[in-house]
Amino acid sequence: MSALVLSNFTGSIAMSMTLNILGRVDDELARSLHELRVPKPISVTPFAYGDDVLWGRRRIIAPGEVVRFRVSALDRVGSRLVEAxxxxxxxxxxxxxxxxxxxxxxxxxxxxxxxxxxxxxxxEFLSPVRFARRRTMRRRRVKYDFCPSMENIVRSGVVYWNRVVGDSRFKNWVRFLRWVYNYVYVSDFYGRVVSTRLPNSSQPQLGFIGRVRFEIKSKSESRIAQLWGLLRFVELMNVGTTRSLGFGYVRIKTDTHKPSPQ
Incomplete structure (x- = not known):
């Protein structure tokens, strides 16, 4: 038996494996998801080895050892994946x-x-997260924001929701974002911007890794429920740019202890 060598960002490997497996039962669907240039109704996480999410370092997986990853999919894509x-x-x-x-x-x-x-x-941001900034002038390259503010998270999550789910929950999302800006506070913050690479690419991919503690200073139950609905969706499908490949993999923790540096 041979060891498996994994390096750089493994989320793209997880997605490639997932689409190859899906293609065995529905080649047309797998091809369309691969070629889709708008937000996809599917996402993966990078491989995890024990408690380590493999987004950067080289790791040798010995025969018999286990790596795992999660696949999240919406509607028909999910049912076809289960079959595959x-x-x-x-x-x-x-x-x-x-x-x-x-x-x-x-x-x-x-x-x-x-x-x-x-x-x-x-x-908790378990894989690098970054948010693409809208252009106000012509430029060739994407410009990223690495700040894990709730405004960035909500804006990214709402845009994705409206494109892949498409119901009316966030139709008037500008007012919702205004509420977030005024009533959701950062009370603790620990992390850093890290660099990784996608397979077969020499271009560094930057993103934030760490933890952010938030507090909601509002009594509006409807807005709080709206925020929590979006956060649970983000936890399931990832957030930010390149979410489908496993960037922006987040976990919600609701304990009352402040995050400590690691």
Whole structure:
């Protein structure tokens, strides 16, 4: 048996594997998702080895050791993925035969996301997150903002929601964003901007890694429920630019202890 060598950002490997597996039962759907140039109704996380999310360092996975990743998909894409995963046991990855073992399948009703949560919470950014800035002049390259502010998170989440879900919950999202700006505060912050690379690319990919503690200073139950619904959706589908490949992988923690440096 051979060891598996993983390096740089492994989310793109997870997506490639997922689409290859999907293509075994629905090649047309897999191709359309690969070629889609607008937000995709599917996302993955980078590989995780133990408690480490593999977004940058080189890691050698010995025979018998386990790496895991999560796939999140909406509507028909999700049902086709379940079908594809259920009929597969071994995949080929970098000329190594890898045992593929789906651990669990969870089905969520998005309507159930929109319940008010606590007024204090922590967002852990487990893979680099960055937010593309809109152009006000002609420029060739994308310009990124690496600040994990709630305004950036909400703007990114709402735009994605409106494009892939498309209901009316965030139709008047400018007023919602104004409420976020005035009533959601940062009370603690720890992290840094890191650099990684996508496979077959020499271009550095920057993003924020760390933890941010937020407090909601509002009594509007409807707005708080709206915010929590979006945050739960973001936790499921990632946030920011290149979310489908595993950038912007976040976890919500609702304990009351302040995050400590790591």
């Amino acid at each position: 995963f259920s009929n597969l046991r071994v995949v080929r990855l970098f000329n190594v035969d890898v045992v593929f073992d789906p651990v669990s399948v969870e089905v969520f009703d998005i309507d159930g996301f929109f319940n008010a949560g606590p007024g204090e919470f922590v967002l």
